[in-house]
Amino acid sequence: MTIITAVDTFDIRFPTSITLDGSDAMNPDPDYSAAYLIVRTDSSDGLEGHGFVFTIGRGTEVQVAALDALRDYLVGEDLDDLLRDMGGISRRLIHDSQLRWLGPEKGIMHMAIGAALNALWDLRAKRAGEPLWLHLSRMSPEELVSLIDFRYLTDALTEDDALEILRRAEPGRAERIERLRAEGYPAYTTTPGWLGYSDEKLERLSREAVADGFGQIKLKVGGDPADDARRLAIARAAVGPDIRIAVDANQRWDVPVAIDRIRELAAFDLAWIEEPTSPDDILGHAAIARAIAPIRVATGEHVQNRIVFKQLLQAGGMGIMQIDAARVGGVAENIANLLLAAKFGVPVCPHAGGVGLCEAVQHLSMFDFVAVSGSMDERMIEYVDHLHEHFATPVHVAGGRYLAPTAPGAGTEMLRASIAEHTWRRSAAAS
Amino acid sequence: MTIITAVDTFDIRFPTSITLDGSDAMNPDPDYSAAYLIVRTDSSDGLEGHGFVFTIGRGTEVQVAALDALRDYLVGEDLDDLLRDMGGISRRLIHDSQLRWLGPEKGIMHMAIGAALNALWDLRAKRAGEPLWLHLSRMSPEELVSLIDFRYLTDALTEDDALEILRRAEPGRAERIERLRAEGYPAYTTTPGWLGYSDEKLERLSREAVADGFGQIKLKVGGDPADDARRLAIARAAVGPDIRIAVDANQRWDVPVAIDRIRELAAFDLAWIEEPTSPDDILGHAAIARAIAPIRVATGEHVQNRIVFKQLLQAGGMGIMQIDAARVGGVAENIANLLLAAKFGVPVCPHAGGVGLCEAVQHLSMFDFVAVSGSMDERMIEYVDHLHEHFATPVHVAGGRYLAPTAPGAGTEMLRASIAEHTWRRSAAAS
Structure with missing residues (x-):
């Protein structure tokens, strides 16, 4: 029997506001941060589960307090019991009635629960000796369905629907695993397009993106209209007509x-428009999607849970689903999101960047390819070349593609030295 | 010049789970709690601003940490500046880009911001020597509109729409203020209907509610269907055909x-069905409302912000708007909600009960009557007779009506002795 002996938490902050990496119309000066946890056990295998919530500076200490609040639910528990029934522990945390009041299923408490569950998934994959994408891809349709919380989904996705989708993809799994190992998974890059970068930097990084093999870049918009048009013109001239350009307004508009x-902006041939308005505005997304068709609306990095994803699909407000590894209630809720996307025939192009989001979310896209949608068509994972050096198993992106991870785990483990060096101390920051 | 010198925070918990007060289909054993703050200044007037987030037990410490995170935004500030432009400080807190990432505009961080803003409103009303409802009712339409954050609302409610609604109600303000002082505002009671109460207690409390002058009671449903029907039959027999019975499923169903x-349950002549499903499911509420008309769907106590209220109205998913004083971003966001309801012609019947919610929300309904909707028709404030004794200016409910408060402030001030006695200490609770 293996017992969880500790849940250690950390407030980790990087001073990215100095270089304006990550700057956009709503987030002018983020300090990329993480509320981070490590689940430790009494096993002699020495394995730990790592998980985090990506944050952007102030308030990370509140997100850490939410992780601390979950300690009592995990420490002292039988790890084998928990890992055997990941759907059970997901439901126990997400539907704890007293914690639920603080959301429900949204915001700081929901993200904390997601991070804790992701840490358990990291530990489970490590114990299995498999990267998470492969570990999930080897689970039976029935076991996958047991993970999912169908509450509030059944008017759009039932257990039978989910089983049918997963069973339909079962025959080709082995072949797709081999294809992933051989070819990797398509990526696009947001590196050139941050709003705080100069025109020269935008142009240079756009050319580099093409040279690096990316088939799509993304630009931040939502500032002054003339600036948006000028920057798009520069980028289009730099990459030529055959590279796709997506734009991202980061919720700036009504x-x-x-x-x-x-x-x-349509004249610049847009691959998609991302977060045109509030992530809460399902009807607004649908109205925008109708008005700008055939340009597609992409959203998801701030979508709070599966219930909002469900409605964005029902309303026709989302042509591209952008799941985020650290916003919703962990791997299991994201599997529900992948199944919803498959049911509605919408491609999933995850949000990444930030701290460790690329490392984490690649596993979900690869699992989607192997066991859910069975397709890479129109699908790409966002890539941003920040902060990967702090992770134990950083992503490998080459030729515009994510190479399939081979190391056991969920990719969420930060290096001990990075944790120590970037743990935030209020007094140090103030001095 | 008056400077804010301190923001003191408290984790206050009442052991209500012992008596099952507040028990429902989703919250079987709440411990009614509050994350509480006091804003102190260097003024010789000795006035303080009090505000809180209502919570139900575990996790309240995280909500307190979120209040603590706002201290730097308030301490050292010029109070007169802040109170002169409450719209400005609302926007500064709600749209702080780094804090916003933790919602956006939802969950623990948004509720904390709401509590801090409500504490400033309490202080502003105290300095004016007026109860908040009267203080708001004396503001000009232009000043009221300056409070409101129209971001993400303009496809449903513009600044001009808001001005028109407020100006239309202006002529009758003085008369309605007098009417409120003379007659109070209608209430309904949830006291009989908690799910954990025995049939005998339900029957007795239902009879008492009628004797006390209430025209409507509310019962919790969402448990076993046979239990729901039996309890409704008992209540209907106890109150007779002329008293309205609303039911509340607390999000229990798909x-x-x-x-x-x-x-x-329609045969029992339902006044409304409250929270039939997830508060996030706008399209679901609309589908339910269409299917069960003419029974109306009521919701709001868990609605995260004005953007979701807007859509519930746009989609026809909400026949009764149940604002909550401590869920959204404070008084100003609730004024936006009242204006949305007026624009769509939906009555507002606030959620109350919990800790101090009756004390706080009565001010918003009375302001709505005086300056927004101009009507009490089909409007009632929920009443539950718990924990009022802990407040400095507890509600007065008599003859089934809330009497108009006369004490200066927002009603949110808890007694010093109650704060001291019920401040939660983990070690004490564990022993």
Whole structure:
């Protein structure tokens, strides 16, 4: 029997606001951060589970306090019991009635629960000696369905629907695993397009993206309309007509403004428009999608849970689903999101960047390819070349593709030295 | 010049789970709690601003940590500046880009911001020597509109719409203030209907509610269907045909189940069905509302912000708006919600109960009557007779009506002795 002996938490912050990496219309000066946890056990195998919530600076200490609040649910528990029934522990945390009041299923408490569950998934994959994408891809449709919380989904996705989708993909699994190992998974890059970068830096990084083999880049928009148009013109000239350019407004606009602004930018041949308005505005996304078709609306990095994803699909407000590894209630809720996307025939192109989001989310896209959608068509994982050096198993992106991870675990483990060096101390920051 | 010198925070918990007060289908054993703050200044007037987030036990310490995170935004600030432009400080906190990432505009961080803003409103009303409802009711339409954050609302409610609504109600303000002082505001009671109460207690409390002058009671449903029907039959027999009975499922059902269950209970002549499913499921509420008309769907106590309220109205998913004083971003966001309700012609019947919610929300309904909707028709404030004794200016409910508060402030001030006695200490609770 293996017992969880500790849940250690950390407030980790990187001073990215100095270089304006990550700057956009709503987040002018983020300090990329993580509320981080390590699950330790009494096993002689020495394995730990690592998970985190990606944050952007102030308030990370509150996110850490939410991780601390979960300690009592994990420490002292039988690890084998928990890992055998990951659907059970997901439901126990997400539907704890007293914690649920603080969301429900949204915001700081929900993200903390997601991080804790992801740490358990990391530990489970490590114990199995498999990278998470492969570990999930080897589970039976029935076991995968047992992970999912169908509450509030059954008007759009039932257990039978989920089983049918997973069983349909079962025959080709082995072949797709080999294909992933051989070819990797397509990526696109946001590195050139941060709003705080100069025109020269934008142009240079756009050319480099093409040279590096990316078939799509993404630009931040939502500032002054003339600036958006000028920057898009620079990028389009730099990459040529065959490279796709997506734009991302980071929730900057109201619905009528979004429609006007996207129509003004349509001449630049947009791959998609991302987060045109509030992530809570399902009807607004649907109105925008109708008005700007055939340009597709992409969203998801701030979508709070499967219930909002469900409605964005039902309403036709989301042509590209951008799951995030650290926003919702962990791996299991993201599997529900992948199944919803498959049911509605919408491709999933995850949000990444930040701290460790690329490392984490690649596993979900690869699992989607092997066991859910069975397709890489129109699918890409976002790539940003920040902060990978702090992770024990950083992503490998080459030729515009994510190479399939081979190390056991969920990719979420930060280096001990990085944790120590970047643990935030209020007094040090103030001095 | 008056400077804010301190923001003191408290984790306050009452052991209500012992008596099952507040028990429902989703919250079987709440410990009614509050993450509480006091804003102190260097003024010789000795006035303090009090505010809180209502919680139900575990995790309240995380909510307190979120209040603590706001200290740097308030301490050292010029109070007169802040209170002169409450719209400005609302936007500064709600749109702080780094804090916003933790929502956005939802969950623990948004509720903390709401509590801090409500504490400033309490202080502003105390300095004016007026109860908050009267203080708000004396503000000009232009000043009220300056409070509101129209971001993400303009496809449903513009600044001009808001001004028109407020100006239309202006002529009758003085008369309605007098009417409120003379007659109070209608209440309904949830006291009889908690799910954990015995049939005998339900029957006795239902009779008492009628004797006390209430025209409506509310019962919790969402447990076993036979239990729901039996309890409704008992309550209907106890109150007779002329008293309205609302039912509240506390988010227990999926959409198809909700429709079936409500149809089964329709024979008991329901005033409304409250929270039939997830508060995030706008399209689900609309589908339920269409299926069960003319029974109305009521929701709001868990609605995270004005953006979701907007859509519930746009989609026809909410026939009764149940604002909550401590869920959204404070008084100003609730004024936006009241204006949305007025624009769509939906009555507002606030959620109350918990800790101090009756004390706080009565001010918003009374302001709505005086300056927004101009009507009490079909409008009632929820009443539950718990924990009022802990407040400095507890509600006065008599003859089934809330009497208009006369004490200066927002009603949110807890007694010093109650704060001291019920401040939660982990070690004490564990022993």
